[in-house]
Amino acid sequence: MTLKELSNLLGLSPTTVSRALNGYPEVSEATRKKVTAAARAHGYAPNTRARALATGRAMAIGHVIPISAKHEMVNPVFADFTAGAGEVYSKNGYDMLLSVVSDDDEEQAYRSFATKRNVDGMIIHAPSLNDQRIPFLNKLGIPYVVHGRSSNATAPYAWVDVNNTRAFQRATELLLDLGHKRIALLNGLEHMDFAARRRAGYEAALAARGVASDPALMFSGEMTEAQGHDLTRSLLAQPNPPSAILVSSMIMAIGVRRGIEELGLTMGRDVSLITYDDDLSYFRNGKDIPVYTATRSSVREAGRRASQMLIDIINGKDSPTEVLLEAELMLGMSTGPMSRD
Amino acid sequence: MTLKELSNLLGLSPTTVSRALNGYPEVSEATRKKVTAAARAHGYAPNTRARALATGRAMAIGHVIPISAKHEMVNPVFADFTAGAGEVYSKNGYDMLLSVVSDDDEEQAYRSFATKRNVDGMIIHAPSLNDQRIPFLNKLGIPYVVHGRSSNATAPYAWVDVNNTRAFQRATELLLDLGHKRIALLNGLEHMDFAARRRAGYEAALAARGVASDPALMFSGEMTEAQGHDLTRSLLAQPNPPSAILVSSMIMAIGVRRGIEELGLTMGRDVSLITYDDDLSYFRNGKDIPVYTATRSSVREAGRRASQMLIDIINGKDSPTEVLLEAELMLGMSTGPMSRD
DNA sequence: GTGATCTCCCAAAGCGCTTTGAATATCTCA
DNA sequence: TGAGATATTCAAAGCGCTTTGGGAGATCAC
Structure with a gap:
């Protein structure tokens, strides 16, 4: 069904029909009613491509x-x-x-x-x-x-x-408040802007408390579950392991947790963890008490x-x-x- | 830059330019060369909307x-x-x-x-x-x-x-082979076709070995991490808990694992778990040895x-x-x- | 009653492309 | 050399819509 067909059906010009459907004022209410009714009845909808071409807007x-x-x-x-x-x-x-x-x-x-x-x-x-x-x-x-x-x-x-900087600054401050000094950062890829800001927040918080940041505790890469796990295992195998880990993504945090528990340690007691949480719909962070301490913003x-x-x-x-x-x-x-x- | 502009520039008709660009044979190789070169030089690309309208294909x-x-x-x-x-x-x-x-x-x-x-x-x-x-x-x-x-x-x-039926049938058979009799099924929403097929496979495998299926072990719902966790906790709190769990999604399996470990149990030893794995890119199931026994197909x-x-x-x-x-x-x-x- | 003003509707142009049908230029071969 | 075949090119129509510029009636002010 095209505009022309519909207008023929109604005994009106295409102009009028188009105007009626698009809510222009130069058409009487009576005809507008008739037109919209007919359009609905015949399941007419303007052809997007033609409309886009005519209006210059692709919508x-x-x-x-x-x-x-x-x-x-x-x-x-x-x-x-x-x-x-x-x-x-x-x-x-x-x-x-x-x-x-x-x-x-x-x-x-x-x-x-x-x-x-x-x-x-x-x-x-x-x-x-x-x-x-x-x-x-x-x-x-x-x-x-x-x-x-x-x-x-x-x-x-x-x-x-x-505000990635602020989010990671606060998270780091919280860990510092809890007494942690060796705090690892598992971040996204280095050239990404968000990763740089998060790192800046982390480093600012450390610096403000006079804690030197240790490159051996800072990683960046794809934020997969596997990556989180592997990095955690190697971090915790270090002679002077971190007591807390700051993670850039929930999915990575799952891997971190797996790494922690494989070693027979308990998250929250032996190793603290804060993650960034995009509030993904299929990965809600607990209903009542969040499973993970997190800095959250809905993507x-x-x-x-x-x-x-x-x-x-x-x-x-x-x-x-x-x-x-x-x-x-x-x-x-x-x-x-x-x-x- | 429109086709007309480009054709004016070249001193050719729009017809010829269009044909040259679309690889029609009725245009000499010399002009085709010229046209494609000019198009590239001026960054010309046909307007999708106009082309769609003319060809009747939206692409x-x-x-x-x-x-x-x-x-x-x-x-x-x-x-x-x-x-x-x-x-x-x-x-x-x-x-x-x-x-x-x-x-x-x-x-x-x-x-x-x-x-x-x-x-x-x-x-x-x-x-x-x-x-x-x-x-x-x-x-x-x-x-x-x-x-x-x-x-x-x-x-x-x-x-x-x-082949969801086959996948879940085989997974169930594996669990039966391992000696499990009480096998729980955490499935997707009941009205979904895939969920019905998976359940059918599960039930067929049980029936083939003469194991009665127990409605108290079968669940369906949204396949979230939280759901996996909560169901596992309540399953394992039953008087006659399952020794194995079959799960319809990797993400749900993560929650199942969390539930198992919260109880101080070890996955694979105290409770067995097989999950369906869509091979999601950010959730690869281990590199060398899969973390989860899984029935996998790349979505x-x-x-x-x-x-x-x-x-x-x-x-x-x-x-x-x-x-x-x-x-x-x-x-x-x-x-x-x-x-x- | 007459010109001015609204109201409502329409014909036609145009959006930028493809494609049909025809025209022109070039070849071919008797 | 010239009729027919072939190779190139072009003008114009059309895709289905919106929008400009009127134009016929009805309404209004005086």
């Missing part, structure tokens, strides 16, 4: 999901982020276009989105410290919002981020905020373009005072 | 990701499935359109994809035993592939599935197969439209002979 947002070529990994937070974004999109009539690409040819994906003109804007995921996509998209002049920040960016850009909420911001930008609304979410520190069972044995 | 595939309204959950396997599908799409020039909807108004999402004509086909996720989407899409006549099957469907449909591979099948269907290629993948049973550290104490 779609692009997300480029990079897959680490080396590790064949897709970051699990994307699922929840896109779920949050998806809510906002469907509420606003936007589609979400996903492009899953190896991180080698990510730029190509952005260029393609921009030149093929099939999206009105895009969300940038997982920015690095010195992310080239920002100047690139600035040059292309396509609206975008960054999920995270890029510390070395020179030009302004729209972003939604969590789904971040998805909602970022996508709403992007839609506002596209529509020329001038709402704030920089949103810093604070993580909340939740005390759970994985932390305890430094044991003196 | 996009729709995925409807349902969010359980009750639990606000997005199934973590989607991330890996879409990663696999995404590979195939980008290789074939397709975009992936994601629609994240509450499972209440899922049908609306399908209808909208179909009537708005912005996709050429779609992938159906998480089919239930008696899935209404299959007759619905058959009626609409839009190409689709189901990831999974729907046991009660009457009409034929294209699908890619894992990413399923994504690749399903999307390729759909593209073949769209292009009228008659390749097989039913693919049954076999899961492999991997022996890990979470299973051991029934302890006699």
Whole structure:
């Protein structure tokens, strides 16, 4: 069913029908009623492609999901982020276009989105410290919002981020308060902006208490369960092992726990653990008492905020373009005072 | 840069330029060279919307990701499935359109994809035993592939599935071989087709050995870590607790393990555990020796197969439209002979 | 009653591409 | 050499929608 067919059916011009359906005022209420009724009855919906061509708006947002070529990994937070974004999109009539690409040819994906003109804007995921996509998209002049920040960016850009520095500073302070001095940090990949900020928060907290940071306690890499386990095993095998571990992801924390328990130790008593928690839907951190002491911020909420911001930008609304979410520190069972044995 | 601009630049007609770029034979090699060079130089790429309108093909595939309204959950396997599908799409020039909807108004999402004509086909996720989407899409006549099957469907449909029955049958047999008699099943939601098949496999194996299945040992629900933990705790608190547990998802298995270890028991010695493993990228089941004994099949591979099948269907290629993948049973550290104490 | 103002509707152009049908230039071979 | 075949190119229509610029009636002010 096309617009023309529908209008023939009604004995009206396509113009009038289009206007009736799109809520323009230059059509009488009586005909509008008739038109909408007929549209519903015949299951008519405007062809997106034709409408997009006519209006110049694709009514779609692009997300480029990079897959680490080396590790064949897709970051699990994307699922929840896109779920949050998806809510906002469907509420606003936007589609979400996903492009899953190896991180080698990510730029190509952005260029393609921009030149093929099939999206009105895009969300940038997982920015690095010195992310080239920002100047690139600035040059292309396509609206975008960054999920995270890029510390070395020179030009302004729209972003939604969590206060990673503060979150890890507070977490480290808590561990210090509990008497821990040797605190390990299992972080994300070093070139990622969030990892750098988390590390900065960790180091700032240590420095403020006069505790020297020890490179032998700091790691960065893919945040997998296996990685968490392996690093923990080797950390705890050191002659002077840490008494507390700070972890950048819940999934990694699961591995850390496995490592701790394999050694017959108890998390929270023998080794304390604080993790960053994205509040993933299938991995809620306990209902009443959190299993893990965690610094938490919902990545789904971040998805909602970022996508709403992007839609506002596209529509020329001038709402704030920089949103810093604070993580909340939740005390759970994985932390305890430094044991003196 | 539009086609017209480019053709003016070259002193050629849009027709010729279009044909040159799309590899039609009625254009000389010399001009084709010139045209492609100019296109590259000016960063020209055809406007997707216009092309879609002209060709009648959207070059996009729709995925409807349902969010359980009750639990606000997005199934973590989607991330890996879409990663696999995404590979195939980008290789074939397709975009992936994601629609994240509450499972209440899922049908609306399908209808909208179909009537708005912005996709050429779609992938159906998480089919239930008696899935209404299959007759619905058959009626609409839009190409689709189901990831999974729907046991009660009457009409034929294209699908890619894992042999869930066989996988759980073998897993149960292994546990029986190890001497376990009381084997619990922590399954997915009951109305899901995969859950029914897994249960069937489990029950068949028990029946074949003359072991009565005990409803007190069978559960179904959302496959979260917390759920796994809580069910395990209550199972092991029963007067006649199971000595082995069969779990439908890796994430749930993590929770089961937590439950087991909280009680001071050791997985694989005191309680055996076999889990279904989707081979999620961030949750690999050990490198050398699997942590969990598991029946494994890569959901990413399923994504690749399903999307390729759909593209073949769209292009009228008659390749097989039913693919049954076999899961492999991997022996890990979470299973051991029934302890006699 | 007449010009001005609304109301409601329509014809036609245009979005940027593909594709049909035709035109022109070039070859071929008797 | 010239008719027919072949190789290149082009003009124009059309995909299904929105939107501009009118235009016919009805309504209003005087």
